[in-house]
Amino acid sequence: xxxxxxxxxxxxxxxxxxxxxxxxxxxxxxxxxxxxxxxxxxxxxxxxxxxxxxxxxxxxxxxxxxxxxxxxxxxxxxxxxxxxxxxxxxxxxxxxxxxxxxxxxxxxxxxxxxxxxxxxxxxxxxxxxxxxxxxxxxxxxxxxxxxxxxxxxxxxxxxxxxxxxxxxxxxxxxxxxxxxxxxxxxxxxxxxxxxxxxxxxxxxxxxxxxxxxxxxxxxxxxxxxxxxx
Numbered sequence: 001x002x003x004x005x006x007x008x009x010x011x012x013x014x015x016x017x018x019x020x021x022x023x024x025x026x027x028x029x030x031x032x033x034x035x036x037x038x039x040x041x042x043x044x045x046x047x048x049x050x051x052x053x054x055x056x057x058x059x060x061x062x063x064x065x066x067x068x069x070x071x072x073x074x075x076x077x078x079x080x081x082x083x084x085x086x087x088x089x090x091x092x093x094x095x096x097x098x099x100x101x102x103x104x105x106x107x108x109x110x111x112x113x114x115x116x117x118x119x120x121x122x123x124x125x126x127x128x129x130x131x132x133x134x135x136x137x138x139x140x141x142x143x144x145x146x147x148x149x150x151x152x153x154x155x156x157x158x159x160x161x162x163x164x165x166x167x168x169x170x171x172x173x174x175x176x177x178x179x180x181x182x183x184x185x186x187x188x189x190x191x192x193x194x195x196x197x198x199x200x201x202x203x204x205x206x207x208x209x210x211x212x213x214x215x216x217x218x219x220x221x222x223x224x225x226x227x228x229x
Contacts, residue, residue: 002029004029004030004031005029005030005031005052005053005120005121005124006031006033006049006050006051006052006053007024007030007031007032007033007051007052007053007054007055007120008032008033008034008035008036008042008045008046008049008051008053008054008055009021009024009032009034009035009036009054009055010035010036010037010038010039010041010042010054010055010056010057010060010065010068011035011036011037011055011057011060011086012037012038012057012059012060012061013057014037016057016109017035017037020032020055021035023113023116023117024117024120027117030117030120033045033049033051034048034049034051037060037061038060038061038062038063039056039060039062039063039064039065039067039068039071040062040063040068042054042056042063042065042068042072043063043068043071043072043075046072046078046081047075047077047078050078050080050081051081052080052081052082052124053081053082053083053084053120053123053124054072054081054082054083054084055084055086055120056068056069056083056084056085056086056103057085057086057087058085058087058094058098059087065085065087065098066097066098066101067101069083069085069098069101069102069103070101070102072102073101073102073103073204074102082104082105082123082124082126082205083101083102083103083104083105083123084103084104084105084106084107084119084120084123084129085098085103085105085106085107086107086108086109086111086116087106087108087109088108088109088110094106099207099208099210099211100211102204102205102208103207104123104126104127104129104205104206104207105119105122105123105129105207106129107119107129122175126205126206127175127176127206155200155201155202156201156216156218158200159197159200159201159218160196162193163193163196163197163200164197164218165183166179166183166190166193166194166197167194167197167209167213167218168213168218169182169183170194170206170209170210170213171209171210171213171214171218176190176191176194177190179194194206194209197209
């Protein structure tokens, strides 16, 4: 029998935590293993409970969600833990900081419950997740801003043509399944190419691979978004 996905909730509002707990505990294949009201407690509980995913609020007292995410991402004993940022704010800079801190995904708190549960499964599986509508703006900022993290030319040259192609498709938000279908390859092969690209570029996760792909022009930025109706 498959073990349930273990989720840690970090939010300074007890009512929000309670709502997330009810939603997750009632979802087959998921279980809440702990709650934290601030970032420091979240890091401590992550070590104690070893969750698969941490739902992390950004604005919390003392240690905020971004700092807590950096601590989790930088801890060797928490390498398997994926952080999904949940915030009431969808400002581009928050998204960029979250990805740079080591988050695997970013969702707005008013996201549909089904999308949140889907997001937990996505990041637990090692894929990146951004709220719909954020990707285009995020990409423009990643391309234009001075990058915090650069990859040397030798590492870029080590990428095969297929690895560049797969990294580019990942940067456009495609899942392994969608990449496999687009290239007529198996999902296992798509995942292998993603893993090789991450290793060669030194990306700690898929989210950072996406950021690096745009920063180093492995994929062209998307054009202007169509006007809203």
